[in-house]
Amino acid sequence: MDWSDLPIFLEVARAQQLGRAAASLGVDATTVGRRLRRLETAVGQRLFEQGPDGQILTSAGEDLLARATAMAAIASDIRTPPAGRTEVDGTIRVSVAEGFGTWFVSRHLGTLAQAHPKLAVDLVATSGFLNPTRRETDVAVLLARPRRGPLRTRKLTDYTLRLYASAEHLAAHGPVHGIADLRDRRMIGYVPDIVYAPELRYLDEIPGVRDPVLRSSSINAQAHMIASGAGIGVLPCFIGEAYPGLVAILPDIRISRAFWLVTHQDTGRFDAIRAFTDWLVALVGRERAVLAPD
Structure with missing residues (x-):
């Protein structure tokens, strides 16, 4: 079983429709359906039936829901910092185009370091990009929107x-x-x-x-x-x-x-990655006149 399929399952169980679950997860419905079929193959039972209004859990699905919900709660406890500790820490790797990394991102990284002093950032600014699909990088800023892969993608800026x-x-x-x-x-x-x-x-x-x-x-x-x-x-x-x-x-x-901001769908919600992407989105919003002057 691929454990990364369980969050997909949980979201479909909550939303009760593939389309709504896909929108919440930031992927297309085809990907959600494929991941569910893979999970059903792994457990050897159907987990959903198609009802008039969407997906309905089977008895096997209800059983897995109870187990997966418990696992999600444990995972949430692991991710939640101890009382009184709110710092974001860890190390993330960020792949960006050479010019954007040298002339824009690196000039402002000090503000991120001030906000999150325990967060380490590896800025890979080269001609070419690391691939978030293959987990070569945690965050990528690309010149074009990826057309495939288990990714979360948004337009960063023109x-x-x-x-x-x-x-x-x-x-x-x-x-x-x-x-x-x-x-x-x-x-x-x-x-x-x-x-x-x-x-x-x-x-x-x-x-x-x-x-x-x-x-x-x-x-x-x-x-x-x-x-x-x-x-x-x-x-x-x-x-x-x-x-x-x-x-x-x-x-x-x-x-x-345009630049496109890309993370892997299984890691894009990690605190360290969200801290960086939230910072970068806010930064380009403030610096719009520098990036796309009139």
């Missing part, structure tokens, strides 16, 4: 990208008034054949722009090249506006993307 150049580059090569002015400029971007997500193909959305000739898999390396005067490139505004000496050009060209 963010905006623009073209940037250094003040020195513009002084040396002249201002940029339109796309035509970019045809003779050196462009900076990702290495085309190792772009780890299609959402990173920013330059494809700007018609008439030359292919980049200075390329890196790292958005931080691209930002450094742009700041050095080596050329022009696309950066998230939360990087471009924070980098000294960078100037946004062609204000009519704006590229929109």
Whole structure:
């Protein structure tokens, strides 16, 4: 028996409908049905019958409900901190895009540490992501919404990208008034054949722009090249506006993307993980103007 199926069973028993249970759990009804069938196979008996208004417990289901409820109560006692202790502790791993981790999350983590001094956070900010489905990470901030897996997913925030150049580059090569002015400029971007997500193909959305000739898999390396005067490139505004000496050009060209907040459905309610996700959701709400400036 997969013990992670028991919370699914308990929620269906409470809600008495697959759809309502799925909505409460943050998964689709197909997943709930599949997990119930797996549980029924494991115990060797039908647990629900389909009634006119939803799912009705069988006698075997009633028996399992009593046992599972007792187990849930024990688990709740284990999770409940001793009287007088409210601190969140433990260690969580968070996987985020390199730029978002370097230029946004890491700059604010001190406020989380102040609020939860016993919470340890491993911030994995790389080109590519760890997989919450395979339990490689507790929390992931992804560029696209996952289409499958036992996950809890929500849109974290939209963010905006623009073209940037250094003040020195513009002084040396002249201002940029339109796309035509970019045809003779050196462009900076990702290495085309190792772009780890299609959402990173920013330059494809700007018609008439030359292919980049200075390329890196790292958005931080691209930002450094742009700041050095080596050329022009696309950066998230939360990087471009924070980098000294960078100037946004062609204000009519704006590229929109989104970050998605993802946890595993079996662990997303753990206190440490909820403390981090609640903090991050509140943070992006306060910093909306930095992430998606008008």
